Amino acid sequence: MIPGAGPAGRPAPRPGERPAPPIPGEPAGEEGPEGEEAPRYAPEWLRLREGADAAARAHDLLDPLRIRLANLPGRAGGRVVHDLGCGTGSMGRWLAPRLDGAQHWVLHDRDPYLLHFAAVGAPRSAADGSRVTVETRRGDVARLTPDALVGASLVTASALLDVLTAEEVGALAAACAGAGCAALLTLSVAGRVDLTPAHPLDGEIAEAFNDHQRRGGLLGPDAVSVAADAFAAHGATVRLHASPWHLGPGDAELTAQWLRGWVGAAVEQRPGLREPAARYLAARLAECATGELRVTVHHSDLLALCRPAGGAP
Numbered sequence: 001m002i003p004g005a006g007p008a009g010r011p012a013p014r015p016g017e018r019p020a021p022p023i024p025g026e027p028a029g030e031e032g033p034e035g036e037e038a039p040r041y042a043p044e045w046l047r048l049r050e051g052a053d054a055a056a057r058a059h060d061l062l063d064p065l066r067i068r069l070a071n072l073p074g075r076a077g078g079r080v081v082h083d084l085g086c087g088t089g090s091m092g093r094w095l096a097p098r099l100d101g102a103q104h105w106v107l108h109d110r111d112p113y114l115l116h117f118a119a120v121g122a123p124r125s126a127a128d129g130s131r132v133t134v135e136t137r138r139g140d141v142a143r144l145t146p147d148a149l150v151g152a153s154l155v156t157a158s159a160l161l162d163v164l165t166a167e168e169v170g171a172l173a174a175a176c177a178g179a180g181c182a183a184l185l186t187l188s189v190a191g192r193v194d195l196t197p198a199h200p201l202d203g204e205i206a207e208a209f210n211d212h213q214r215r216g217g218l219l220g221p222d223a224v225s226v227a228a229d230a231f232a233a234h235g236a237t238v239r240l241h242a243s244p245w246h247l248g249p250g251d252a253e254l255t256a257q258w259l260r261g262w263v264g265a266a267v268e269q270r271p272g273l274r275e276p277a278a279r280y281l282a283a284r285l286a287e288c289a290t291g292e293l294r295v296t297v298h299h300s301d302l303l304a305l306c307r308p309a310g311g312a313p
Contacts, residue, residue, distance in 0.1 A: 043088050043113075043114065043117050045257065046087050046088045046114075048253060048254050048257060050088075050093075052245045052247065053090055053094070053158060053186075053245075054090070056187060056244055056246075056299060057301060058186070058241035058301040060241050061184065061241055061303040062098060064303060064305065065099075065154070065182060065184060065305075066099065066100070068182050069099065069101070069154065069182070070100070070101075072308070077102065077104050077133070078101055078102025078104050078130065078131070078133075079099075079101060079102070079103050079104070079153035079154065080103075080106065080151050080152050080153050080154075081096075081103055081104070081152070081153060081155075081156060082108060082148075082152050082154070082156070083105055083106070083107050083118075083156050084141040084144065084156070084157040084160055084172075085109055085158075085159075086107040086109050086115070086118045087109065087117075087118065088117040088118050088121065089107060089117065089118030089119070089121050089122055090158065091156050091158045091186070092105050092107070092122050092134070092156075093121060093123055095156060095184070096123045096126060096132045097125070097126065097127055099127055100127050100128040101126055101128065101130050102126065102130040102131050102132070103126055103130070103132045104132075104133045104135070105122060105133070105134045105135075106135055106137060106152075107119065107134055107135070107136045108136075108141050109136075109138065109141075110139060111138075112138055115136040115138060118136065119134055119136050141157075141160070142164060144171075144175060146174065146178040146179065148175070149175050149178070149179035149181060152176075152181040153181055154182045154183070154184065155176050155181055155183045156183070156184045156185070156186075157186070158186050158187050159187045159189075159299075160188075161185055161219065161223035161226075161227050162189040162219055162220050162221065162223040162224075163218055164218065164219060164223065165217045165218060165219065166217075166219060166226050169219065169223065169226055169227050170230045172227075172230075173227065173230035173231045173233070173234055173236070173304070174230075174234060176231070176234075176236075176304065176306050177231070177234035178309075179306075179309060180308040181306060181309075182303065182304065182305050182306065183236075183302070183303070183304040183306070184301070184303050185227065185301070185302045185303075185304075186243060186299075186302075187243055187299045187301065188224045188300050188301070188302065189213060189221050189223065189298075189299060190224070190242075190244075190298035190300050191206075191210050191220070191298070192298040193206050193209075193262070193297050193298065194295070194298075195284075195294070195295050196293070196294045196295075197287070197292065197293075199284070201276060204273065205262065205263060205266045205273070205277065205280065206266075208266035208267075208270040209262055209265050209266045211269050212265040212266065212268060212269035215269070224300040227302055227304075228240060228302060228304075231302075231304035231306070235307050236304040236305055236306040236307070237304070237305040238304050238305075239302070239303045239304075239305075240300055240301070240302055240303075241300070241301045241303075242298065242299070242301075243299045243301040244296050244298045244299060245296065245299070246295075246296055247294065247295040247297070248291075248294050249291035249294075252289065252291070255288050255295055256285055256289075258297070259281060259284050259285060259288065260281065263280065263281045263284075
C-alpha cells in the first residue's frame with residue numbers, strides 16, 4: 001500500500017490501524033500488544049505527505065468545532081483531545097494551534113516508534129497561547145473501548161475510517177456518543193482520482209485500487225457514508241466536506257511515491273494488470289519528473305457533533 005497514505009487518500013494503516021501489505025524499503029515491524037507484530041511505517045513518508053494533508057483538510061469544519069468546544073464547561077488541564085492512529089502526530093501539529101484554550105492531547109498508536117516522534121513533535125501552545133500537553137497510549141484503535149474516551153472533548157483521526165470495518169466504525173461512533181464528544185475525522189478515501197493528462201488505463205487502475213481498499217471487509221471508499229450514518233444514528237449532527245490533495249510540479253517526490261503505492265495496490269488486487277501497469281507506472285513517473293503530471297486525490301472530512309454527555313443540548 002502507499003507508504004503511509006494509501007493512494008486515493010487512504011494512508012497505509014499506521015500501527016493502530018489495519019496493516020496494508022509491506023512497503024519495500026520500510027523498516028520491519030516489531031512485536032505489538034498481545035504478541036502481534038506491529039507494522040512500522042516510515043516517518044519519512046508521513047513527513048512527505050504532511051504538507052499535502054494540511055493543505056487538504058477542510059478548514060470550513062473548524063468554526064462549528066470551535067463553537068462546540070467554546071460552549072463546553074471548563075475543565076482543569078483544558079480540553080481533552082484523543083488522536084487515534086496518530087502516526088508521527090501531524091494532526092495535532094495542524095489542529096492544536098488552530099484551537100483556543102488549554103488542551104491535553106492523548107496520542108494513540110500501536111507503534112512506539114511513531115508515538116515517540118508524535119510526542120517529541122507535538123505543539124506546545126494553542127491559538128491563544130494557552131498550554132498544550134500530550135501523553136501517549138500504545139494500542140489498537142480498532143479495539144478502543146468507550147471507557148477510554150471518558151472525559152474527552154474531541155476525538156480526531158486522519159485517514160482512519162477507510163481502514164476500518166463497518167462494525168469498527170459503528171463502535172467508534174458509539175464510543176464518541178457515549179462520551180458526548182465531537183469527532184473530526186479527516187482525509188478518508190473518496191474513491192476518485194483525477195490525473196492530467198489522461199491515460200487509457202486510469203479507470204482500470206482506479207477501479208482495482210478501490211477493490212483493494214475494500215478487501216477483507218474494510219470500508220475503503222464507502223467509509224465516510226457509513227460513518228455519517230453511524231454517527232447520525234446516535235443523534236449526532238454530521239457535516240461532510242471535501243478535502244482533496246492537489247498535486248502538481250512542486251509535489252514531484254510525493255506524487256511519485258503515491259503513484260508507486262496506487263499502482264502497486266491495483267496490481268496486487270488484479271495480478272493480470274502487472275505488465276500493462278508496469279508500463280503505465282513508468283510513463284506516469286516520467287511525466288511526474290518533467291512536471292507534466294497533475295493529480296487530484298479526493299478525500300472527505302467528517303465532523304460529528306455528538307450530544308454532550310448528560311443530555312445537554
